[in-house]
Amino acid sequence: MSVRRSSVEALLASQELDREVLVKGWVRTRRGNKYVQFIAVNDGSTINNLQVVADAEKFPEETLKDVATGACVAVRGTLVASQGKGQSVEIQATEIEVLGKADPETYPLQKKGHSLEFLREIAHLRPRTNTFGAVLRLRHALAFAVHQYFNDRGFFYVHTPIITGSDAEGAGQMFRVTTLPEQNPPLNEQGQVDYKEDFFGKATNLTVSGQLEGEVTAMALGKVYTFGPTFRAENSNTARHLAEFWMIEPEMAFFDLHDNMDLAEDFLKYLVRYALEKCPADLQFLNDQYDKELLGRLQFVIDNDFQRLTYTEAVEILKSAKQKFEFPVDWGTDLQSEHERYLVEKHFKKPVILTNYPKDIKAFYMKLDEDGRTVRAMDVLFPGIGEIIGGSQREEDLGKLQQRMQEMHVPEEDLWWYLDLRRFGSAPHSGFGLGFERLVLFVTGMTNIRDVIPFPRFPKNAEF
Ligand code: ATP
Ligand code: MN
Numbered sequence: 001m002s003v004r005r006s007s008v009e010a011l012l013a014s015q016e017l018d019r020e021v022l023v024k025g026w027v028r029t030r031r032g033n034k035y036v037q038f039i040a041v042n043d044g045s046t047i048n049n050l051q052v053v054a055d056a057e058k059f060p061e062e063t064l065k066d067v068a069t070g071a072c073v074a075v076r077g078t079l080v081a082s083q084g085k086g087q088s089v090e091i092q093a094t095e096i097e098v099l100g101k102a103d104p105e106t107y108p109l110q111k112k113g114h115s116l117e118f119l120r121e122i123a124h125l126r127p128r129t130n131t132f133g134a135v136l137r138l139r140h141a142l143a144f145a146v147h148q149y150f151n152d153r154g155f156f157y158v159h160t161p162i163i164t165g166s167d168a169e170g171a172g173q174m175f176r177v178t179t180l181p182e183q184n185p186p187l188n189e190q191g192q193v194d195y196k197e198d199f200f201g202k203a204t205n206l207t208v209s210g211q212l213e214g215e216v217t218a219m220a221l222g223k224v225y226t227f228g229p230t231f232r233a234e235n236s237n238t239a240r241h242l243a244e245f246w247m248i249e250p251e252m253a254f255f256d257l258h259d260n261m262d263l264a265e266d267f268l269k270y271l272v273r274y275a276l277e278k279c280p281a282d283l284q285f286l287n288d289q290y291d292k293e294l295l296g297r298l299q300f301v302i303d304n305d306f307q308r309l310t311y312t313e314a315v316e317i318l319k320s321a322k323q324k325f326e327f328p329v330d331w332g333t334d335l336q337s338e339h340e341r342y343l344v345e346k347h348f349k350k351p352v353i354l355t356n357y358p359k360d361i362k363a364f365y366m367k368l369d370e371d372g373r374t375v376r377a378m379d380v381l382f383p384g385i386g387e388i389i390g391g392s393q394r395e396e397d398l399g400k401l402q403q404r405m406q407e408m409h410v411p412e413e414d415l416w417w418y419l420d421l422r423r424f425g426s427a428p429h430s431g432f433g434l435g436f437e438r439l440v441l442f443v444t445g446m447t448n449i450r451d452v453i454p455f456p457r458f459p460k461n462a463e464f
Pocket of ligand 2: 172
């Protein structure tokens with residue numbers, strides 16, 4: 001009779017003992033003595049390993065020699081109550097088949113405690129470590145929760161383009177997309193590359209944001225969100241920036257700035273709560289291994305209201321702060337991450353939503369305040385992260401929007417369709433962008449954004 005394969009997770013949770021089972025996975029360790037060998041098998045379904053017990057009578061050393069760390073095995077046996085500590089059940093093996101050997105001389109993940117820097121260089125194998133297994137399962141849970149949250153609340157998921165013809169959004173430096181030949185590309189009369197000859201008949205780039213197209217669909221479907229890859233050729237070699245990252249961008253008709261803040265806060269709390277509920281073992285591991293305050297910090301975010309204040313109020317607080325900053329603070333300058341983190345970690349000791357920034361340091365599409373100096377922007381700042389969300393109420397008035405575009409040298413002809421939204425049935429609306437990896441960074445307690453995406457893209461790195 002053939003048994004069906006069970007996941008390690010299902011077997012560890014099983015109450016049905018003394019039955020024949022089959023499990024397949026990768027060997028984490030093998031240890032023991034001349035009477036009995038213990039093989040820890042992990043199949044990725046959970047951070048916990050299943051202990052396989054192999055008696056020497058049935059499995060002499062020669063037959064186990066390939067059952068080494070990193071090898072892939074299929075194990076048949078009886079699921080029994082465990083004799084040892086640390087697990088409730090184990091498999092008493094009757095048959096062990098090595099599906100794929102791993103040479104112990106060359107397998108890179110031999111010992112525990114490899115540095116995260118080293119693991120980045122073997123991004124093709126690091127998913128097999130406890131740490132990256134936990135991060136990837138959490139990443140999945142959070143992505144799933146994003147869709148769950150919006151679906152339950154009547155938002156529609158829209159797919160905005162990845163290749164874009166407008167570089168007007170100004171969120172960051174863009175990557176060019178072209179099929180023109182590298183050698184001797186066609187030139188125009190001015191001697192510049194002639195993009196009229198290019199694939200799309202114009203210069204195109206990878207998108208830095210799906211917002212403008214999000215607004216298009218919000219002006220028809222009411223509440224929408226995008227969740228897709230975003231590209232920024234920024235040469236900022238920081239632990240918070242990637243050249244390719246994923247962004248979640250809800251956009252809602254009839255939402256003002258306050259509705260927008262309420263949504264952002266509720267959304268973030270939902271995501272953190274979801275991770276705590278669905279991934280307790282992974283979070284416990286990360287808490288114990290990397291950051292003893294992780295679980296406490298996550299619970300704190302759920303339990304407390306975010307502090308809301310204006311940029312102007314924040315500047316006052318920063319000016320009277322005892323702390324010396326590297327960059328001076330003055331009304332009108334953009335806040336640096338040291339300022340954001342002072343507000344969150346030292347002053348308020350909780351997440352902060354800053355609003356009503358000076359218009360000159362924010363994008364052209366943000367709605368102008370009555371005073372004509374500030375705009376209805378909102379940034380959500382998180383402990384250890386800094387900015388996790390950037391958003392705003394959008395300018396819905398055609399004339400005011402055109403004026404802002406002129407002041408900020410955004411060419412109208414590129415965005416005629418965006419202006420049409422204000423010409424035909426304009427409506428107050430708002431939205432924001434949540435950097436998915438910054439969320440995963442916060443929830444996992446990891447400290448470098450390169451460690452929360454399977455294959456990070458950053459300056460001088462596109463291996464794998
Ligand atoms: P920052 O000032 O931190 O560079 P930003 O002002 O450029 O952020 P937005 O353009 O408002 O950010 O983008 C919305 C969100 O996307 C940010 O709040 C952040 O969570 C995320 N984000 C922005 N740039 C990056 C990046 N290079 N890598 C990862 N996430 C990013
Ligand atoms: Mn940026």
